[in-house]
Amino acid sequence: MNLARIAICDDEKEILRYLKKVLQPHGYAVDSYSDGQTLLDKLDADTLYAPDLLIQDINMPGINGIDVLKNVRERRPELPVVIMTAYGSIDSAVTTIKLGAYDYITKPFPKEKLLAVMEKALERETLLKENQLLKEELSNRSAPGEIIFTSSTYRDVYEMTLQVAASEANILIQGESGTGKELVARAIHFNSARREHRYLTINCAALTDTLLESQLFGHVRGAFTGAASAQKGLLAAADGGTLFLDEIGDMTLALQAKLLRVIQEREYTPVGSTESRTCNIRIVAATNKELEREVAEGRFREDLFYRINVITLKPPPLRERKEDIEPLARHFMVRYSARTKKQVIFLADDALRLMQDYHWPGNIRELENIIERAVILARSNRITPDLLPFRGSASAAIDFCCDNKDSLESIERYHILWILKKNAYHKSRAAEILGITRKTLDRKIADYGLTIPKGRSESC
Ligand SMILES: Nc1ncnc2c1ncn2[C@@H]1O[C@H](COP(=O)(O)OP(=O)(O)OP(=O)(O)O)[C@@H](O)[C@H]1O
Numbered sequence: 001m002n003l004a005r006i007a008i009c010d011d012e013k014e015i016l017r018y019l020k021k022v023l024q025p026h027g028y029a030v031d032s033y034s035d036g037q038t039l040l041d042k043l044d045a046d047t048l049y050a051p052d053l054l055i056q057d058i059n060m061p062g063i064n065g066i067d068v069l070k071n072v073r074e075r076r077p078e079l080p081v082v083i084m085t086a087y088g089s090i091d092s093a094v095t096t097i098k099l100g101a102y103d104y105i106t107k108p109f110p111k112e113k114l115l116a117v118m119e120k121a122l123e124r125e126t127l128l129k130e131n132q133l134l135k136e137e138l139s140n141r142s143a144p145g146e147i148i149f150t151s152s153t154y155r156d157v158y159e160m161t162l163q164v165a166a167s168e169a170n171i172l173i174q175g176e177s178g179t180g181k182e183l184v185a186r187a188i189h190f191n192s193a194r195r196e197h198r199y200l201t202i203n204c205a206a207l208t209d210t211l212l213e214s215q216l217f218g219h220v221r222g223a224f225t226g227a228a229s230a231q232k233g234l235l236a237a238a239d240g241g242t243l244f245l246d247e248i249g250d251m252t253l254a255l256q257a258k259l260l261r262v263i264q265e266r267e268y269t270p271v272g273s274t275e276s277r278t279c280n281i282r283i284v285a286a287t288n289k290e291l292e293r294e295v296a297e298g299r300f301r302e303d304l305f306y307r308i309n310v311i312t313l314k315p316p317p318l319r320e321r322k323e324d325i326e327p328l329a330r331h332f333m334v335r336y337s338a339r340t341k342k343q344v345i346f347l348a349d350d351a352l353r354l355m356q357d358y359h360w361p362g363n364i365r366e367l368e369n370i371i372e373r374a375v376i377l378a379r380s381n382r383i384t385p386d387l388l389p390f391r392g393s394a395s396a397a398i399d400f401c402c403d404n405k406d407s408l409e410s411i412e413r414y415h416i417l418w419i420l421k422k423n424a425y426h427k428s429r430a431a432e433i434l435g436i437t438r439k440t441l442d443r444k445i446a447d448y449g450l451t452i453p454k455g456r457s458e459s460c
């Protein structure tokens with residue numbers, strides 16, 4: 001079923017009737033305009049009106065087709081336009097292409113020809129329109145990541161996740177950084193009845209208030225400087241699906257009030273508009289803050305808290321489920337061996353012991369990073385203690401922080417820092433271990449902006 005909305009502008013009533021008859025059975029919604037002015041008035045009056053395609057005639061009384069096209073291009077630069085032209089006016093058809101029309105067809109045309117042109121135009125339009133969301137969409141359409149665990153602590157969370165996924169309840173996931181909150185959110189969506197619809201995510205801490213609002217609710221043309229055209233928000237894009245609001249504790253009180261309306265009344269107003277829209281969205285939110293405390297201290301609305309907190313899932317920190325360290329480490333060894341075309345498949349007992357003694361402030365993300373690094377550095381097929389960034393005992397673990405988007409360069413940076421730390425910042429010794437000259441080490445220290453504690457570098 002095709003759900004595109006097609007606007008048609010032609011002064012011949014016969015043509016309008018004919019096109020409607022041809023297009024509707026294909027599932028297109030059709031809006032007919034018998035002159036250019038009516039169409040332009042509609043575009044001006046309803047700034048959120050966004051048909052997916054315009055099919056328009058050239059020779060029309062009143063404003064002629066060329067001027068209609070120019071005006072439409074100004075008002076909706078992203079709207080693809082297919083021109084219908086009478087046989088013999090190819091020249092003006094070519095002019096319309098120069099003005100940005102997508103294609104033209106000469107009347108009379110068989111309906112198959114029209115449908116084929118439309119399909120191509122719509123395909124291109126969809127690609128352009130969704131360009132922003134495309135990357136996210138592609139990764140989100142894929143199956144949720146595999147959730148690895150053996151501990152009974154995590155089993156409870158996992159079973160609860162599957163159980164609540166089937167419901168329509170809004171869910172709050174509360175847990176420390178790196179405990180797998182996003183993984184749980186995806187599992188909820190892909191195990192719910194909404195799985196055929198979109199799962200979109202937004203990080204409330206990463207955007208300014210204004211940007212977050214327009215991303216969520218969309219905006220009308222001219223709503224703020226730079227808003228050259230109307231833009232659908234995530235609520236509209238994910239309609240029927242799930243919206244994951246990451247770091248919801250960072251949302252301002254003003255926006256919290258608007259989100260409450262979405263949840264309570266399924267309504268919102270795009271930025272700059274006076275018209276409300278409706279939506280059908282399931283909200284899954286995550287936070288690493290104690291929202292109860294935020295409520296007590298007046299930073300989070302109590303009513304919103306109860307609305308999103310119908311069910312809370314709390315993935316426990318890794319230090320509270322040490323049994324999971326080994327299966328997770330092995331899981332990441334397989335993943336990063338495949339990525340680096342290596343076969344680091346053995347985990348030395350003493351290396352595992354070191355990991356089990358560690359307190360994992362960065363939780364599973366930190367474990368993943370440490371294994372990735374160890375696999376990259378491994379010279380055999382085994383992970384041994386020297387490949388781990390712990391010094392002797394894990395309680396003296398060296399600060400090691402990186403995120404899972406690390407490039408080889410940043411791994412190198414961490415490795416240099418680690419070797420320097422391990423050798424009390426003795427540069428010559430570190431250079432020797434790293435297999436580079438002292439001069440190269442100095443250059444890398446400068447390039448990577450590494451800081452050597454005062455009083456150390458001079459003495460080395
Ligand atoms: N049980 C698990 N099994 C396999 N991989 C996991 C598991 N839990 C987390 N991960 C992996 O660990 C990494 C961090 O997880 P995720 O991004 O879901 O954490 P988060 O709680 O959202 O972190 P943050 O608060 O920093 O956003 C991801 O790469 C994820 O795939």
Ligand SMILES: [Mg+2]
Nearest residue numbers: 181182246286
């Ligand atoms: Mg996250």
